[in-house]
Structures are given as structure tokens and as C-alpha cells.
Amino acid sequence: xxxxxxxxxxFEDEEFIRLAPYFLMSSEKLVKIIFDEVKKDKSDVQLIExxxxxxxxxxxxxxxxxxxxxxxxxxxxxxxxxxxxxxRDFNVDESWWGSTSLHYAARxxxxxxxxxxxxRxAKIEARDEDxxxxxxxxxxxxxxxVAKxxxxRxAEIDARNEYQWTPLHDAARSxxxxVAKxxxxRxAKIxxxxxxxxxxxxxxxxxxxxxxxxxxxxYK
Numbered sequence: 001x002x003x004x005x006x007x008x009x010x011f012e013d014e015e016f017i018r019l020a021p022y023f024l025m026s027s028e029k030l031v032k033i034i035f036d037e038v039k040k041d042k043s044d045v046q047l048i049e050x051x052x053x054x055x056x057x058x059x060x061x062x063x064x065x066x067x068x069x070x071x072x073x074x075x076x077x078x079x080x081x082x083x084x085x086x087x088r089d090f091n092v093d094e095s096w097w098g099s100t101s102l103h104y105a106a107r108x109x110x111x112x113x114x115x116x117x118x119x120r121x122a123k124i125e126a127r128d129e130d131x132x133x134x135x136x137x138x139x140x141x142x143x144x145x146v147a148k149x150x151x152x153r154x155a156e157i158d159a160r161n162e163y164q165w166t167p168l169h170d171a172a173r174s175x176x177x178x179v180a181k182x183x184x185x186r187x188a189k190i191x192x193x194x195x196x197x198x199x200x201x202x203x204x205x206x207x208x209x210x211x212x213x214x215x216x217x218x219y220k
């Protein structure tokens with residue numbers, strides 16, 4: 001009788017009733033659900049928390065590409081999920097293909113999560129497989145808000161990657177006008193040369209040259 005009573009008590013518990021369907025799902029299905037939830041504009045943070053608390057999904061879970069939940073939160077500027085993960089001591093500098101969540105926040109101009117990551121101790125000069133910093137990524141993808149944040153927090157403006165490119169090289173090559181102007185305004189070296197002896201001016205398009213003639217080392 002006591003087991004029947006226990007079973008009845010379970011079904012009187014609202015939390016158990018709400019989560020019961022998830023106990024019947026495959027691990028693959030649960031992983032898809034939790035990553036899809038992180039991508040939403042308004043995530044069900046309580047569901048994510050419950051899936052972690054019940055250990056139906058590990059906080060260390062990765063998707064089929066190897067991305068962590070924190071990487072996804074950075075991509076989609078999901079400040080609530082990022083806070084949840086970091087409050088549970090998730091590694092702020094967890095690497096995915098050599099890149100941290102701060103790199104992806106820089107790529108996608110996710111300024112809320114980028115701010116949180118820096119506040120929680122993320123390495124501002126973290127390097128990816130090509131030795132690019134988050135500022136390089138912000139420059140490549142014209143993510144001005146995060147580029148400004150990184151510079152305000154002390155990021156090296158003329159950091160070099162494996163090819164000796166500075167963030168200004170990346171901005172020039174990608175026609176990232178907003179970040180290029182920001183870097184110029186902050187004093188980035190316009191005469192910095194990569195390993196092929198090219199300056200940012202050498203790498204940029206005619207459109208950018210017309211828009212930002214101050215990229216030219218001979219500009220007066």
C-alpha cells in the first residue's frame with residue numbers, strides 16, 4: 001500500500017506532472033530541446049533549470065557540432081541562460097574549436113552576454129585556433145557594440161593573429177565600416193603590416209577606401 005500511496009503522491013506533485021514527459025524522451029531529443037530553448041527570444045529558463053536539476057541533461061552537454069550551452073547563449077545574447085550557467089560554475093572560457101563564448105558574443109554583437117562574460121572573468125585576449133582575439137572577431141563581423149565594450153575594458157587594439165593581422169586588418173578586409181572607424185578613432189595603427197607586408201589599406205575594397213580614406217597610411 002505504501003508504494004501505491006507514493007505513486008499517488010508523485011502524480012499530485014505539479015512539478016512531477018510537468019516534467020514527466022521529459023523522463024520518457026531520448027537523450028538526443030532532450031539535447032535538441034534544451035538547445036532550441038536557448039535560441040528562443042523568450043526562453044523557458046525554468047525548463048532549462050529543471051532539466052539540469054533533474055540531471056536529465058548535463059550542464060556540460062554539447063550539441064551535434066560540439067557547441068556548449070554557454071556558446072549558444074552567447075550567440076543569441078541570452079543573458080538569462082548565460083547567468084544560469086555561470087551561477088552554476090560553468091567554465092567561462094570553455095573552448096569550442098578553440099574559440100570561447102566571448103568570441104561568439106563578439107561575432108554576433110551580443111553585448112549583454114559579452115558584458116556578463118567579462119564581469120565573470122572571461123579572458124579578454126583569448127585566442128582561437130588562428131590566434132584571433134574576440135576583438136578580431138568583432139572587427140571581422142562589424143560588431144561595433146561589442147568592439148567598443150572590449151576596447152573600453154582594455155582589449156589590445158593592435159593584437160596580432162597568426163597571420164600578423166590586427167583587428168583593423170580584419171575590419172578592412174571584411175568592409176566592416178563601423179568597427180574600422182571605431183578602431184581608427186581609438187588610435188589603431190594604420191601602417192601595421194601583416195606577414196605579407198600588407199597594411200589594412202592594402203586589404204580593403206574601393207568602397208571602404210572611399211568611405212574611410214583615413215585608412216591610407218599616407219592620409220593627411
